[in-house]
Amino acid sequence: MKKWLICFIAFLGMIVLAACADESSQEKQSEDDSASASEGEDTTQLSFIHWRGEDKEVFEDIISQFEEENPNINVEMNIYPSEQYQSNAQQLLRDGSTGDVFTSQPGTQFEAMKEAGLFTDLTDEDFVSKFSEGSLSVGQADGKQLAIPYQMVFNMPVYNKGMFEELGLEVPGSWSEYQEMADTLMENDIIPVVFPGADIGPNQTMNSMMMNNAKDEDIFQKLESGEESLTNEWWVTTLEDFQFFNENGYFQENALGTNQDSAMQMVANEEAAMIATGSYHMATLKELNPDLKLGFLPPITVEEGEVDYEGIHTATFMLAINSNSEKKEEAKKFINFLSEPEIASQYANGTGQHLTVTDVEYESEELQNTAHWITDKNTRFQPRYLITEAAVEEAVLGSIENVLGGASPEEAAKEAQQIVEENID
Amino acid sequence: MKISKSIYLFFIPGLVLYSIFFVFPTLSALFYSFTDWDGISADFNFIGFENYQRAAAGDSIFMKSVGNNLEFMFFVAVFQTLVALVFAIFLVKNTKFNYFLRALFFFPTILSSVSVAFIWAFVYDPNLGILNQLLSLLGLEFLTQNWLGNGDIAIYSLAFTQVWFHAGQMLIIFVAGLHAIPNDLYEAAKIEGASRWQIFKKITWPLLAPSATIVIAYTTIQSFQAFDLVFALTGGGPNYSTEIIATYIYSIAFRGYDFGYASAISVIFMGIIALITYIQFKVLRSNRVSY
Structure with a gap:
């Protein structure tokens, strides 16, 4: 008993010593702090x-x-x-x-x-x-x-202006012009849009893809209050547009597995004409390829007369x-x-x-x-940021991934709407 | 030998630390699971079992994450145990070459999860990744995949990474277990004319049961806790196909600011792990033998 007690007291003693050492070093630290505080007395x-x-x-x-x-x-x-x-x-x-x-x-x-x-x-x-x-x-x-x-x-695709000039391409003003542009790029073995679906692609591209399909800026507020549904035309059409881009080779193969670094590399190597991210990537793209001339080119998915918004900010x-x-x-x-x-x-x-x-x-x-x-441009505030419930945002983005993974737009919209309904009051 | 009661005093420091860092947070999670606390505000309301009802009846993503987690756990538990066991059997002899190989297989274990995620993000990249490039070089283009972007296989790609990450650790446990089996038993079996399979079945495996219990239980717990690897590689996507319970809890708590509900799911999560581990212990204990 005595032996154990001595051991325990010794053990406690060590802890106390360690604590004292720590305390004394803290005291020293606080002395140092107060010294530096007195040096610059009124410093905030x-x-x-x-x-x-x-x-x-x-x-x-x-x-x-x-x-x-x-x-x-x-x-x-x-x-x-x-x-x-x-x-x-x-x-x-x-x-x-x-x-x-x-x-x-x-x-x-x-x-x-x-x-x-x-x-x-x-x-x-x-x-x-x-x-x-x-x-x-x-x-x-x-x-x-x-x-x-x-x-x-x-938050809209950045494009290689120099490449467009070389190929004699104009910036499209309507959906039919956009398709012509994409077809010309593909004829030249260039991927029209590289889509970093593994990370930020869906949350960035959904904005410009839906901007003219759902012109009501309160659309997500209405979705969260139960007045709107993802199964309605505005979102199903947006998902159909994503499906069209994916199935017609406007996006690169394996879009959902591509991350933003790989995507930037593909634009810098001029394998792709556009990157579906935003202005924040322009500086890095220039670092990767200083010869690039860059501009914005959001997807115009409606005909000319229906274009209200030209981009996303x-x-x-x-x-x-x-x-x-x-x-x-x-x-x-x-x-x-x-x-x-x-x-x-x-x-x-x-x-x-x-x-x-x-x-x-x-x-x-x-x-x-x-x-x-x-x-000069009529851009629209990023719709995604008007979603206030994180679970709703994830459902919306999940439906894009679902479509790019092969689901039909209607099916993906229905699944996402179910999640939305589970998460709104 | 009579042990003095004062020896229990030595438990106190450990007990205090354990209480502060484990017991208290666990009880806090239990407490908050009955509230609607958002994780920021000082105020919250008690809402009874509402969070639990929501998880059980009205949350399809939670159900999906449980399913994904079980799938992930099953794949990891089976393959990690098998890989570690097979390698351990081959590397059981203490030769210099085997020491080297054991160290080599153990190496991934000392890496951080985020480093592992970076390595495998590069390996799995469908456009620039070495896995698809290697398959193409070998003329196996038909096997190239969108490893993390295809919702049907992404969970298995993650599970494979998890096996690569931790199999070396389990290998060491099995090697230690194999070394503990008396050599006399093998010699006796050989004299009796037992085949290799019979020796494995009747001697090695039964006497490895304690090691296997540890490996399987540990692997199971690890696969439920694979948050950082999953989060860094897929973030739970695409379309929730790799959402596991831990990433879902994170999402609810830190993106949705719903700590009450996240706590309720954490409590359920703890229950699931405890139940599965208990079942494993029961099953594996019944297989133990001693000669």
């Missing part, structure tokens, strides 16, 4: 969280300029992988110590964050006027501006201030800084993105050549 540490790892360098440069201009504010940027951000951001924001400035996607994530009361009302802030008015509505709720979209993404990467933050004023200063035209231009050109900030000067040929889509 501002936390900025988002998911765009590819923008790290540009943001670091912008942050250093901001800190130079505001010596009392330090910005600590934390970037999370997109999926992790989707799942963890809400938890991180809850206590207010992380994410004084944070970003949100429109749609499901915005709705969830709004329901959790994580947004600060920005309606009366001066910087709101620096953003194009048309883009702001996506960050509004209950008459308040809760988040401000920073990026303008075009998404105002996204929405900047917001955590309602639990104690540093709201500093956070506002940071967003204001990001919305200054010179800084926004630096961000746009550094990341190859269009922005919602007005007066941005685009430097690259691709951004310049496509910037007119913001002002």
Whole structure:
């Protein structure tokens, strides 16, 4: 008994020693912290969280300029992988110590964050006027501006303009012209559209494929309230269009097994004329093949007189201030800084993105050549982001995969509608 | 030998850690399964068994994910056990070459799931992947497939990857089990004129039963927990054809923000694993012998 007791006391002693060591190192750490705090007595540490790892360098440069201009504010940027951000951001924001400035996607994530009361009302802030008015509505709720979209993404196929010029092809304005164009490409052994069905293909292409089949922008709201059904003409027709593209060789073989990296490679190698993703891939495509000349070419699946929408846009990467933050004023200063035209231009050109900030000067040929889509074209906000229930969104996307896997559009629509009905109140 | 009661004090640190990291989250999941908590808000309502009723009666994707998971588990449990057993029998002798091969087969086990997913995403790519290219080179073009994009075979492609990933680990367990079988038994059997099959059937397999129990139970649990591999390779698609229970729970909790329902499915999931493992233990225990 005695022996065991001695052993146990020794064991406890080791734990206590370890704990003391840890404590003393923590004390040292806190001493260090307080020392550095006293060095920069009034410095405020501002936390900025988002998911765009590819923008790290540009943001670091912008942050250093901001800190130079505001010596009392330090910005600590934390970037999370997109999926992790989707799942963890809400938890991180809850206590207010992380994410004084944070970003949100429109749609499901915005709705969830709004329901959790994580947004600060920005309606009366001066910087709101620096953003194009048309883009702001996506960050509004209950008459308040809760988040401000920073990026303008075009979620529609990007095409190889140079290839079209070589083949003497015009950008089609109707479904029959589109078919002629696709046939010419195939005659030249070129895949018209490479579709990354293994990852983002369905969720990107559904938007431009349905834009003129379901012109009602509230269609998904009605679907979620039970007023509309996926078995109705608008969605069945969209699925028929997907089937047509797949069965007639407009999409590459094995479309559902192709991921976006392979798809980009096929466009860069000029095996395919278009990639069914969006503007965010233009910079990478140019890196893969600097000779490419790129533009947007959404699928026009209706005849000329029926074309209402020419493309799809998404105002996204929405900047917001955590309602639990104690540093709201500093956070506002940071967003204001990001919305200054010179800084926004630096961000746009550094990341190859269009922005919602007005007066941005685009430097690259691709951004310049496509910037007119913001002002001159009748684009529609990405319908997918108007689905607020994740299960409904997955059912919608699943029906596309089902059709590409060989199911009939009617059958796929029926199956998806059943899932929708299981998941709406 | 009389053991002092004070020895139980040594359980305390482990028990505390186990309670914090296992018991408490499990009880929390049970608690939240009776609520409509969204995972973010401070408020939630108790809704009784509503989440369980929804899972049992009105959720076709949950049913599909259970079916997919059972299919995946069955394929993995059978093939992983067989592959590991066959390799273990061939590599049981302690020679330098066998040591090397055992290490080689064990190697995938030390990789992270995400690395494995990246490797196999490249292997399975229908356009640029090495598997289809290899088949074409060998004149077996008719066997090329859309391995992860075809809903009819995607779950088997994932299961094959899972077998590749973990068979080496099970191989080591079987090798250890084989080494524990006394050589006298084999010598006696040979003297009696037993054939190789008879030796395997009457000596090797029955005496390997404890190892097989561990391998099969562990393989089963692993195949239910294959979240990261499935998530990284297919995300549950195409059209839910590779949706397993773990990916579905993730989807409900972190995409749909319905933690209450996700907790209920987690509790059901735990029950399914416990039941299957119990049945396996019962069946395999009945096969055990001792000489």
